[in-house]
Amino acid sequence: MNLPTAWPRRWLGFALVALLALTGCATKPARPLRVRVWDERQPQQKQAYPQWLGNQLAAHLRTLPGLDVQSAALDDPQQGLGGLDQIDVLIWWGHVRQMEIEPPVARDIVRRIKAGQLQLIALHSAHWSRPFVEAMNERASLDARAALAPAEQATARLVESDLFPRPLVAPKYTDRFSPAVVYRKPTEGPVEIRLTLPNCCFPAYRGDGQPSQMTVLKPQHPIARGLPATFTLPQTEMYDEPFHVPPPDEVILEERWATGEWFRSGSVWQLGAGQVFYFRPGHETYPVFFDAHVLKVIGNAVQWLGRAR
Numbered sequence: 001m002n003l004p005t006a007w008p009r010r011w012l013g014f015a016l017v018a019l020l021a022l023t024g025c026a027t028k029p030a031r032p033l034r035v036r037v038w039d040e041r042q043p044q045q046k047q048a049y050p051q052w053l054g055n056q057l058a059a060h061l062r063t064l065p066g067l068d069v070q071s072a073a074l075d076d077p078q079q080g081l082g083g084l085d086q087i088d089v090l091i092w093w094g095h096v097r098q099m100e101i102e103p104p105v106a107r108d109i110v111r112r113i114k115a116g117q118l119q120l121i122a123l124h125s126a127h128w129s130r131p132f133v134e135a136m137n138e139r140a141s142l143d144a145r146a147a148l149a150p151a152e153q154a155t156a157r158l159v160e161s162d163l164f165p166r167p168l169v170a171p172k173y174t175d176r177f178s179p180a181v182v183y184r185k186p187t188e189g190p191v192e193i194r195l196t197l198p199n200c201c202f203p204a205y206r207g208d209g210q211p212s213q214m215t216v217l218k219p220q221h222p223i224a225r226g227l228p229a230t231f232t233l234p235q236t237e238m239y240d241e242p243f244h245v246p247p248p249d250e251v252i253l254e255e256r257w258a259t260g261e262w263f264r265s266g267s268v269w270q271l272g273a274g275q276v277f278y279f280r281p282g283h284e285t286y287p288v289f290f291d292a293h294v295l296k297v298i299g300n301a302v303q304w305l306g307r308a309r
Contacts, residue, residue, distance in 0.1 A: 032068035033306040035061055036087045038080055040094045041073045048287045053093055060295050061302060074100060081105055084112060088306045091121045091298070094129040095284060098168070106130035110138050116273030119305035121298065124237070124282030127200050127245075128168055135276050136198045139246045139269050140179035144193050147181070155190040163196050171244055173203045178244045199244035202263070206238040209286055210257060214265065214293070218252045222304040223266065223277070223297060231293045237283040239263045245278075253297070255280060266297065277301050 039054025049056050058071040070087070072080030074097055081101075084090075090109065094101075109131045112118035122132040141160070145153045163171075163178045171178070180196040212233050216224045233255075240261035246269065253266030265280035279297060282288045289295065 030066070032066055033089065033303065034068045034070075034087045035089045035091065035302055035306075036070045036072055036080075037061070037091045038072050038093065039074075040097050041075065042095055042097070042284060045284045047285045049284075049289070053284060053289060054091075056289050057091065057093075057295075057298065060289075061299060064299050064303070067302065079105070081109075084109065084118060087118065089119045089121065089302050090131075091123065091302070092126045092129050092131060093123050093282075095125040098128050098130060101130040103130060103134070106134040110134045110271070113274035113276065114138070114272030119274050120276045121301055121305065122276065122278045123298075124280060124288075125284075127202075127243075127278065127280075132276070132278065133198075133200045135269070135271055136179075136200050136245050139271055139276075140195060140198050142271075143179075143246055144181045144195050148183075148191060148193075152191045156193050157190050158193045158195060160195050160197055163199060168201075169199075170201045170205075171199050171203050175203070177242060179246055198246060202239050202241060202243050204238075204240040204261065206261075207283060208238070209235040209283070210238065210259075212236050212238070212255045212257050212281070214281070215254045215256070216252070217254055218250065221250065221252050223252050223268075223300045225300050226296055227293060233281055233288060233291060233294070235283075235286045236281050236288050237286070239280055248278075253279075275305055277305060 037054045037058040039052055041052050045053045054073065055071050058069050061067055061069045074080060079101065109118065113120055113135060120131060120135060122129060126132055141158060145156060148156055163176060178196050179198040182194040184192040213230055214233060215230050216227050218224055219229065238257050238261055241263055243264060248264065248267035249270050250268040251264045254262065255265035256262045263280055267278050269276045281294055
């Protein structure tokens with residue numbers, strides 16, 4: 001096509017846009033990453049978070065580009081967990097009302113994680129939240145099967161048990177670690193996998209608000225972007241290893257206390273096509289989630305986990 005030399009420049013621009021649209025080369029704006037901050041909202045939070053802990057996190061995340069952030073609570077309709085197909089990343093804060101979430105809801109969350117439809121960030125005491133426990137149970141089951149030959153995996157019979165039958169009982173230092181697996185291979189019949197499910201807790205905690213030192217173990221990881229090599233949390237609760245969970249795929253942050261305790265405080269597990277990130281620092285009565293480094297970790301984790309949507 002021969003264009004007149006006097007063709008106005010604006011018409012050339014219109015023609016170029018039309019050509020790009022016809023050839024499929026026009027760039028479609030990416031939709032925002034949809035994030036829901038779920039908070040149990042226990043009254044003690046008001047000591048440190050006048051507007052609730054979850055709302056504090058949501059307010060910070062709304063300052064970051066490309067995020068569409070909701071704040072939800074346990075006492076909301078559907079326990080704040082309706083419309084899960086409309087979110088990409090679920091951030092979970094739970095503490096004393098963990099068991100009010102029904103197991104089928106937690107299993108649905110894990111199903112969505114495995115399908116790559118949802119990513120989970122569990123904060124501090126959410127180590128005992130139903131979604132995190134269900135995710136760790138599923139990962140322990142997958143790990144147990146993965147140790148078998150492919151032909152055995154297809155027919156193996158899984159028998160699950162709890163080392164601590166009562167809910168929410170912390171292990172002792174002397175207790176057998178969980179998860180644990182025993183394989184039985186009879187001469188006839190399928191392999192039997194006897195899986196002791198992970199307790200998802202640890203043998204010691206102390207809520208005295210003493211400082212901890214965080215060390216970045218993987219400075220090149222996107223979750224660690226912009227963090228110093230070490231930083232101090234002036235006031236936090238202490239958790240001590242061993243953490244009864246399946247081995248993480250990545251441990252990004254480690255935390256230590258002057259009294260000798262330590263914890264894998266930023267860990268990632270792959271679960272099917274999705275991922276789970278556990279971030280340990282926190283407490284409902286200490287202003288941990290106003291700390292710039294803590295907020296940096298959570299913001300980085302949201303953006304990294306949501307990258308594959």
